[in-house]
Amino acid sequence: MPGNVIAQQKKKEKPNVIFVLTDQWRKQALGFKGEDPVQTPHLDEFASWAVSFDNATSCRPVSGPGRACLFTGKYSINNGVFANKVPLATDEESMGRVFKAAGYATAYIGKWHLNGMNDHVTDSVRRQGFDYFVQSMGHQPFFQGYYVQDDKERTYIKGWAPTYETQLGIEFIEKQKTSEQPFCLVLSYNPPHTGGGPGFEDRYQPGKYGPDKKLKMGYGYAGPAEYEALYKDIDYEKNPIRGNLKPIRRSSDTSARVIPGYFGAITAIDNDFGNLMTYLEQNDLLENTIIVFTSDHGESMGSQGLMTKGTWFEESMGVPCLVGWKGVIKPKREIVVFNSIDLMPTLLGLSGLSIPQGVDGVDYSPLLLGKKFKAPEYAFTSFDFGGVEELKAPRYWRAVYTSRYTYVLCGMNQNRAFTKDGLVLYDREKDPLQLNPIYKGMGYDKTIDRLHAELVKHLDETGDPFIKEYWNNPDAGYPKLNKVTMDPYSALRKSGANAKGGKSKGNRNKQLKK
Known part of the structure; x- marks a missing residue:
């Protein structure tokens, strides 16, 4: 019962932090924004008491470098991660290390991509301060492989990977909720990024061809069937999701047939996020927990005749960015510019922690806390x-x-x-x-x-x-x-x-x- 939970809990001096990170989720794909015709009821509810940075941008719109910018608060030229295969240096004062040094219990669950590619165990020295570490492998969300802690044997899970990862996150919080030690948890979902493996046999990425010059099948966009079904009765050729859709460059393909897979994955993750929020509410953890929802970069999905990421257009470079702390941060649709390198110093500022020297990003915590603050123009x-x-x-x-x-x-x-x-x-x-x-x-x-x-x-x-x-x-x-x-x-x-x-x-x- 909630009353018993309150009696059990000990007051923490520092707030808990939950950082929900997705991959390739574009800024327009949130129901409350009224842009993409996508259903995200739980994120919409979160936005009703959080700040949405509507002009949030990825500092480097590709996975590995984008994540390095997020977790170090530094530009790529300063953190050294220029491409997906490059590991982040072991001596970086990244987010996880700072929270751990401040006495936080730290956990990272899901896609990593800060140690080169995700095809091998990440040694403890390269986990950037995260003690509990469950790393997903590749892009197979219906049959995902994981490296759990130091176990070099992969554990494979059937079913929707974000649901499994959310449950692991809840189990971690359950162990920490009665402790005086605050926690920092990162839940890193790989979808709605393109994927493969079981469940993707008939999927493809428009404009992506194999050596035989035919569409490369078996790799594309997919979500659980019940969520894709929400979007399959719409003719996206006649009802385009955005006014700048064009045939994919160097082909006659369009994005119309793959939109249900992309939106289905998004709504499925929204449901997992809702389950996490329900747990936090039932255990009276919302008032002492900072919650962030964002992505490493966006998804073009046919806008400008492009797919995936890597360009300066809003669909590729723009990311959702919601920051909530119930009862502390007042809700607002914020239009100041916010770069992904700003998230790390902002979280440290909200938590009352010192920001390491050399961080390029700006601490926006004064703005979030209603204090005098002049945001950067650029x-x-x-x-x-x-x-x-x-x-x-x-x-x-x-x-x-x-x-x-x-x-x-x-x-x-x-x-x-x-x-x-x-x-x-x-x-x-x-x-x-x-x-x-x-x-x-x-x-x-x-x-x-x-x-x-x-x-x-x-x-x-x-x-x-x-x-x-x-x-x-x-x-x-x-x-x-x-x-x-x-x-x-x-x-x-x-x-x-x-x-x-x-x-x-x-x-x-x-x-x-x-």
Whole structure:
């Protein structure tokens, strides 16, 4: 009974922290936002007493680098994780390590991707301070393999992986709820990311072809059947989910047939999130627990004729970001810019913990707590490589993001087709679907000049040679990579910004001093 639970619980000096992280969940896919026609009743309820950062962006819209930015609070050029195969350094003062050092019980359950790829056991020294550690393997959400703690034998679970992971999280909390020791739990769900294995036999990713030039089957979007059924009676060709959908580039495919799988996975996760929230409410844990819901990056799902991630468009770069602490944080739809590197220092600030030196992100806890706060005007994002096949798909670009504009510089790659002379501006206030690119001479020259100066300044401060090596030189060949670190710039700078002992530069907190 709840009354007995209250009697059993001991008052904690610090709040608990639950960080729910998804993969490839775009910012538009939340019911309360009224954009994508998707059902998320439990997240909608959470949003009714949380802050939603509606202009939250991924610092690096691809899984491994995006997660490294989230957990270190640093830009990729400062944390050293440039591509999916690169492990995060063992001496980083990342989120888990800071909470553990502060006396928290720490747990991480689900997709990791901070130790290169997810196909091997993560040694304890590489778990970044998380003591209880259950790591999922690959992208098979209906028959997921796990490495549990130090066991090198995989444990396979039949059924929807997020449900199993949520139950493990609840079991961890159950053991901690009567302790004076606060806890920090990360629940990292792999869906709605594309997947394979059982349940995906008839699935595909539009525009993705095999050597035989036929659609590559067996890998795509899927959720549990009962949740996909919510979306299967809609003709998405006649009723497009967004006004900027186009046939997938270099093919005649559209995203219409795969939308039920994507939305079905989202609604299924919403149900798992609801079960977690019900447990917290029934055990009177909401008032002493900070809860975060976000994603490492978004999903294009046919917008601009693109799929998955890796571009500067809102569907790819924008992420959901909800922060709640019942009775402490007042609900609001917040429009200030919020970068994924800001989440780590913000959680530390809310928890009353010191932020490590060298963190680039900004602590937004004063804003969340109703105190005087001037948010940064700019957020900076970047991209160099594709997903797993990093060497085959370089897509160099740098962008500066404000609450109104997205300004992009693009190097030698396929995405340069979206620009003129390697640059493009979008006025998202007048053109939220980003259908009308703006170039020099179209009435926005002062805005372009201002944002260009801010972006160049940021690149100079972080030691990023992108302008000289790639933007001013669109015919440059692929960089000579350091094949250990996948750092495309190691040969271009005398001492890397991310080198051991190097200072972190380009700190966003400088914007607050203006």
